[in-house]
Amino acid sequence: MKITVVSAGLGVPSSSRMLADQLSHAVSEELTARGKSVAVSTVEVRDYAVDIANNLVTGFAPPSLASMLREITEADALVVVTPVFSGSYSGLLKSLFDVIDNTALRGMPVILGATGGSARHSLMLDHAMRPLFSYLRARVVPTAVYASPQDWGAGDDDEPVLNERVRRAARELAEMTGTYSTPRSPEEPLASLPFEDLLANITKPAGQRTQAPEHSSNR
Amino acid sequence: MEIGVFTVSDITRNPLTGEIPTENQRIKAAVAIAKKAEEIGMDVYATGEHHNPPFYASSPTTILGYIAAQTERITLSTSTTLITTNDPVKIAEDFATLQHLADGRVDLILGRGNTGPVYPWFGKNQQDSVELTIENYHLLRQLWDNDVVNWEGKFRTPLRNFTSTPRPLDGVAPFVWHGAIRTPQIAEIAAYFGDGFFANNIFWPKEHYQQLIGLYRERYAHYGHGAADQAIVGLGGQFFMAKKSQDAVNEFRPFFDNAPVYGHGPSMEDFMAQTPLTVGSPQEVIEKTLSFQEFFGDYQRQLFLIDHAGLPLKTVLNQLDLFGELVLPELRAEFAKRRPAHVPDRPVHTTRKASPVPAPA
Numbered sequence: 001m002k003i004t005v006v007s008a009g010l011g012v013p014s015s016s017r018m019l020a021d022q023l024s025h026a027v028s029e030e031l032t033a034r035g036k037s038v039a040v041s042t043v044e045v046r047d048y049a050v051d052i053a054n055n056l057v058t059g060f061a062p063p064s065l066a067s068m069l070r071e072i073t074e075a076d077a078l079v080v081v082t083p084v085f086s087g088s089y090s091g092l093l094k095s096l097f098d099v100i101d102n103t104a105l106r107g108m109p110v111i112l113g114a115t116g117g118s119a120r121h122s123l124m125l126d127h128a129m130r131p132l133f134s135y136l137r138a139r140v141v142p143t144a145v146y147a148s149p150q151d152w153g154a155g156d157d158d159e160p161v162l163n164e165r166v167r168r169a170a171r172e173l174a175e176m177t178g179t180y181s182t183p184r185s186p187e188e189p190l191a192s193l194p195f196e197d198l199l200a201n202i203t204k205p206a207g208q209r210t211q212a213p214e215h216s217s218n219r
Numbered sequence: 220m221e222i223g224v225f226t227v228s229d230i231t232r233n234p235l236t237g238e239i240p241t242e243n244q245r246i247k248a249a250v251a252i253a254k255k256a257e258e259i260g261m262d263v264y265a266t267g268e269h270h271n272p273p274f275y276a277s278s279p280t281t282i283l284g285y286i287a288a289q290t291e292r293i294t295l296s297t298s299t300t301l302i303t304t305n306d307p308v309k310i311a312e313d314f315a316t317l318q319h320l321a322d323g324r325v326d327l328i329l330g331r332g333n334t335g336p337v338y339p340w341f342g343k344n345q346q347d348s349v350e351l352t353i354e355n356y357h358l359l360r361q362l363w364d365n366d367v368v369n370w371e372g373k374f375r376t377p378l379r380n381f382t383s384t385p386r387p388l389d390g391v392a393p394f395v396w397h398g399a400i401r402t403p404q405i406a407e408i409a410a411y412f413g414d415g416f417f418a419n420n421i422f423w424p425k426e427h428y429q430q431l432i433g434l435y436r437e438r439y440a441h442y443g444h445g446a447a448d449q450a451i452v453g454l455g456g457q458f459f460m461a462k463k464s465q466d467a468v469n470e471f472r473p474f475f476d477n478a479p480v481y482g483h484g485p486s487m488e489d490f491m492a493q494t495p496l497t498v499g500s501p502q503e504v505i506e507k508t509l510s511f512q513e514f515f516g517d518y519q520r521q522l523f524l525i526d527h528a529g530l531p532l533k534t535v536l537n538q539l540d541l542f543g544e545l546v547l548p549e550l551r552a553e554f555a556k557r558r559p560a561h562v563p564d565r566p567v568h569t570t571r572k573a574s575p576v577p578a579p580a
Contacts, residue, residue, distance in 0.1 A: 057484030060423045062493060190430045192403040192438075195411035199357055202350045202373050 001177065003027055004075035005042040008082040008093040015115040017044070019147045020081040022162075023113055026170035027079060034174055041071055045096055052092065055099040069100055077109040077177055078138070080129075084116035088128045097132060105136040109176045111169045112144040119156065122146035141172035220554040221565040222547060223263025224256050224539075225298035225455065225522040228276035231529035234477040240531075242275045246282065248532040249275075252525075253286040255536050257293040259543025262565070265296035265328065265522055270337050273479075280313040287321035294567065295321055298419075298455075298522065299330025299398045302359070303351040304341035306375065311362035311383040318388040323568030326394040328417045328453070329356065331402070347374065349404050356397075356408060363392035394566045396453055396520075399431060406431050410438030415451035415566065418515075421524060422480060424493050425514055428454075432515055449563055453520030454511055456495045459530075460541055464499040471498045478528035501545035508546075509553055517562045521550075 005024045009016030020042065028038045045052075051065035061069055072078065082089040110133055114125050125144035133140045143165060151162040159165075192198070197210040226249060232239045240248070253264035264286060266276045276282060283295040295317065300310060310327075318325045331348050338345040354372045361368050362383040371377040387393065396415035399405035400423070409416040416435040418428040432452055439450035459474075461467035468487070475487045475498070490496055497507040508521065523542075526535045564570075 054485040054489075058422065058481050058490070060427065060493070062485065062489060190403045190434050192407035192434070195353075195407055198349075198353050198404055198407065202354055 001031055001036050001038050001076040002074065003038060003040045003077050003079065004071050005040060005079040006045060006072065006081070006096070007042065008045045008090040009115070010046055010083070014083070015147065015152070016081045016083050019113050019115055019145065020079060022166050023079045023081065023111055023145060023170065026166050027077070027111070027173055030170045030174035031177070043068055043071060045092055048096070049092055052095050052099060056095060061099060073100065073104040075108070077173055079111045079113065081113035081115070082129065084114055084121040084124050087121070088124060089114065094132070097136065102136060105138045108138040109173055110138045110140045111173050112140060113146070115147045117149065119146070119148040119150065122148070139176060141169055141176060143169040143172055145169050220519060220521065220551070220558065221262035221294065222521045222550060223261045223265065223294070224252065224525050225265035225267070226252070226276070226526050227267045227524065228269060228274045229479060229527050230273040230275060231479055231527065233529040233531055234473045245275050248526070249282055250286055250289060251532060252535055252539070253293065254289055255539045257290045259539050260547055261293065263294045263296050263520065263522060265298040267298050268301050269334065270340060271334060280317050283325070284317055284320055287317065287324065294324045294326060296325070297327045299328045301332045301337065302329040302355050303331050303348050304337050304343050307355040307359040308362060308383060311359055314393050315363070315383065315385050315387050318393055319385055323388050326396065326566070328396040328398045330398040343374070349402065352405065353408065360412065363387050388568065389572045391568060391572050394571065400428070401431070403431065403434055406435035407438055410435050410450070411442055413439070413442065413444035415453055415519070417453035417520070419455040420495050420511070421455045421457055422494065425495060425511070429515065436516070446561070448516055449561065451563065451566060452515060452518035453522065454515065454518055455522050455524060456508060456511065457524040458497040458504045460497070460499060460501055460504050460538065462500065464503060467498050467500065474528045474530055501541065504546050505549050508550060512554065512557060517558050519563070519565045
């Protein structure tokens with residue numbers, strides 16, 4: 001299985017990358033334990049900042065960004081981790097998902113993670129970041145993992161330690177890919193119905209139209 | 220092979236002087252550019268169609284009719300005519316009239332348009348874009364190919380016993396190209412009717428257009444109009460040149476960096492590497508243009524965008540003089556040498572009149 005990890009931290013090293021690595025390590029272990037062979041590739045969004053901006057301006061991805069986007073759309077599952085900026089996820093991360101076709105992540109299993117300066121931003125994951133992936137019709141695991149500075153030490157008293165949350169999210173992802181993973185075909189071939197069908201469909205009621213052959217069976 | 224220019228009709232500030240040309244200046248410049256294109260030996264002048272500032276070309280047949288009167292040889296075309304929001308009856312009438320005035324030197328490239336609000340401005344819904352294209356073009360064909368039309372559809376009031384006048388010149392409708400950048404249905408329409416397919420080939424990498432052209436060629440053969448490599452393909456391109464490559468780069472950079480579509484984005488060097496843009500010497504323009512043939516196969520029409528991004532008229536005319544002197548003869552000779560005998564030449568009125576293409580069964 002191909003797992004792509006997207007880390008939107010800006011510092012080097014960044015705490016988002018630390019969390020991303022922890023999550024991908026746990027995911028690998030959970031999948032390996034279930035008899036799957038796992039290949040992980042990690043993307044630092046920072047390295048593509050200018051390419052992403054250029055893609056927004058011109059409408060196409062320069063070659064290096066195009067190959068990074070394929071890493072994301074052709075993965076079997078994603079781990080996406082962002083720092084919290086101004087009450088939400090990173091704007092650069094949003095721009096990255098803005099230049100990906102909005103149907104390319106349908107059915108994609110995803111773990112969401114975030115890091116921030118205090119635990120007070122943790123619900124950003126569920127109130128801001130989860131809706132983005134709902135829009136993209138990805139399948140987000142129930143546990144989203146937030147790490148505040150405390151989590152890199154003893155953690156807070158009333159919370160399971162970071163490792164346990166990471167492990168729970170990884171287990172959920174492994175179960176999701178194991179039980180009801182559907183084949184995904186991100187690149188649908190370019191095709192059209194024959195002209196006669198295109199013309200006839202215009203005046204037919206919606207339910208009676210000739211349909212193009214279905215390539216993607218996720219929904 | 221026909222070689223010409225096409226314009227978007229943008230009115231853009233000159234980044235060097237800060238001057239913005241008036242609508243009047245740009246409209247008169249269109250005429251000057253078309254006449255210059257004919258003078259240097261080009262074959263086509265095509266104008267876009269837009270219905271909002273900063274563009275001037277809302278009335279293409281008016282512009283082309285005036286140019287027709289001032290030229291003798293060049294083909295007048297569009298880039299593109301909006302098949303979605305124009306009434307197909309008016310397209311049939313306007314372009315048949317232009318055909319008579321220009322003695323057949325007329326064809327058109329149909330497109331869906333790229334400006335969302337044009338749909339509501341003309342009482343249409345953008346969601347219907349592809350269906351409007353299919354139904355409107357199907358009607359347009361009948362209006363030109365049949366003397367009497369009885370028609371009923373979804374988007375337009377029915378026609379009973381309607382004759383579109385004037386009838387096409389010599390009974391041969393203007394040749395039609397279909398332009399698309401991402402919609403496979405457009406390639407299908409072009410293939411079904413045995414029409415041409417035009418890929419604007421300007422703003423995106425060539426790989427992007429290859430799939431659509433491939434689909435068009437495949438379906439063209441499927442419908443029995445000829446082999447895949449006999450389908451009628453047109454491409455856009457853009458260049459800026461000077462005798463010395465570095466002069467072209469220095470002169471064009473401020474225009475590139477501030478261009479409305481791709482400015483303030485990638486470097487000119489990256490954009491040249493990734494798209495069909497050439498900024499350089501005449502030899503570099505020749506080599507890049509010939510690479511299109513190597514990539515897309517033999518094709519029939521090459522149009523260049525040369526007057527956008529605030530380039531002053533004087534510069535555009537100089538570009539054309541250089542092109543006529545140092546590029547056009549070489550391109551013509553090389554394209555002619557490369558084109559196998561079974562690949563058709565460009566479709567023009569005189570040859571189409573002699574051997575009309577049968578309508579699809």
